Amino acid sequence: MNTFNDEKIVDLQQEQEQEQEQEQAQALLPFHYRCKVSYNGTHYQGWQIQSGSPLGEAKTIQGEINSALSKLCQEREVYTLGASRTDAGVHSLGQIFRASIPLDLPISAMTKGLNSFLPPEIRILSAEKCDRGFHPRYAAKWKEYVYLFTIDRSDENLLASPFVHNLVAAYPYAYESIKLQAMMDATKLFVGHHDFVNFYCEGSAFKSTKREILRTEMAKVTAPLSSCLLVPAAECWMIRVIGRGFLKQMIRLIVGAIWNVGRGRVALVEIANALGGARAGSDPKLGVVAPACGLYLKQIGFSEFADGAKFSA
Incomplete structure (x- = not known):
C-alpha cells in the first residue's frame, strides 16, 4: 500500500469537493468580473484563504479582496476564484481572478472603488465583465x-x-567563484516535459508530478534596482520560467538547484537525472528552497504560448 499516494488522492478529492461547493455557491450570484491584481505578498500567507481557518487567523490576499468586495456590495456575500495560488511572501504583477457578486457594478467600481477598500500593497489593475463559466485556473x-x-x-x-x-x-x-554560464545552462535543462518529483514541497494535492515548462531564461537585469537613488548599486539577475502549471514551491527549488550549480556543488548531469523522476534518498532535492521574497507571478496567458515571443524587460 502506498500511503503517500493514498493521502494525496484523499487530499485531491477533498479539494475538488470544496471547489464544487464554492462553484455552486457562486452560481447563485448573478454578476461576474474578470479582474487583474498586483500585490506585494510580504506580509500575507499567500493568495488563498486557508481552508478551515477563520479569516482573521491567516492574512491572505484573497481574504483581503473578499473583505473589500463585501464592503463594496453592502456587506453581502461574495466569492472569488484565482488563477494561481501564490505562496506566503510571493508577489504578483498580474494575478487573474473571477469575482462573483450580487450587484451589477460599473467597471470603475471594480477598480477604483475596490482599491479604496484595499490596503495599498494590493491594487486592482483592471476589470471586465465575464461569463459565469470563466474559471481562471482551468x-x-x-x-x-x-x-x-x-x-x-x-x-x-x-x-x-x-x-x-x-x-x-x-x-x-x-560570489568569487560563481559559475554564471553553468547556471544559465542549467536553466535551459528545465524546458520540456519532465517529472518534477524532486522539485516540490509537501502541502498541496495533485494528480501527477509531471509538468511542462515552455521556456526559461537567466539574464542580468538591464534596468537595475540601483537606478532608484534609495538603494545602493548591486548586480541583479532574474530567472524566468514559463510553464503550463507548477507544484508547490517548485520554482523556488529550481532556483535553489541553479544556485548550487553556480557554486559547483551540483553538476548539470545531476539536474538532468533529477528531472528523470527518480526519487532517491530521504532528501533528494538539489538545493535550498529559495526565499519567497524574490518570486513574482508576472503574467497568466489564456491563449496558446507563442514560443517565438521575446521576453519583455
Missing part, C-alpha cells in the same frame, strides 16, 4: 514567473537597504 494556458536575486560584488549590500529587502533575494553563497 482556462489558463500558461503562467510566467520571474525570480529576482542579487550577486553582491561590492562592499555595499543591496539588501541592507530597508526599501527592497522583501522584494529581491540574494545569492546566498560566495
Whole structure:
C-alpha cells in the first residue's frame, strides 16, 4: 500500500469537493468580473484563504479582496476564484481572478472603488465583465514567473537597504567563484516535459508530478534596482520560467538547484537525472528552497504560448 499516494488522492478529492461547493455557491450570484491584481505578498500567507481557518487567523490576499468586495456590495456575500495560488511572501504583477457578486457594478467600481477598500500593497489593475463559466485556473494556458536575486560584488549590500529587502533575494553563497554560464545552462535543462518529483514541497494535492515548462531564461537585469537613488548599486539577475502549471514551491527549488550549480556543488548531469523522476534518498532535492521574497507571478496567458515571443524587460 502506498500511503503517500493514498493521502494525496484523499487530499485531491477533498479539494475538488470544496471547489464544487464554492462553484455552486457562486452560481447563485448573478454578476461576474474578470479582474487583474498586483500585490506585494510580504506580509500575507499567500493568495488563498486557508481552508478551515477563520479569516482573521491567516492574512491572505484573497481574504483581503473578499473583505473589500463585501464592503463594496453592502456587506453581502461574495466569492472569488484565482488563477494561481501564490505562496506566503510571493508577489504578483498580474494575478487573474473571477469575482462573483450580487450587484451589477460599473467597471470603475471594480477598480477604483475596490482599491479604496484595499490596503495599498494590493491594487486592482483592471476589470471586465465575464461569463459565469470563466474559471481562471482551468482556462489558463500558461503562467510566467520571474525570480529576482542579487550577486553582491561590492562592499555595499543591496539588501541592507530597508526599501527592497522583501522584494529581491540574494545569492546566498560566495560570489568569487560563481559559475554564471553553468547556471544559465542549467536553466535551459528545465524546458520540456519532465517529472518534477524532486522539485516540490509537501502541502498541496495533485494528480501527477509531471509538468511542462515552455521556456526559461537567466539574464542580468538591464534596468537595475540601483537606478532608484534609495538603494545602493548591486548586480541583479532574474530567472524566468514559463510553464503550463507548477507544484508547490517548485520554482523556488529550481532556483535553489541553479544556485548550487553556480557554486559547483551540483553538476548539470545531476539536474538532468533529477528531472528523470527518480526519487532517491530521504532528501533528494538539489538545493535550498529559495526565499519567497524574490518570486513574482508576472503574467497568466489564456491563449496558446507563442514560443517565438521575446521576453519583455
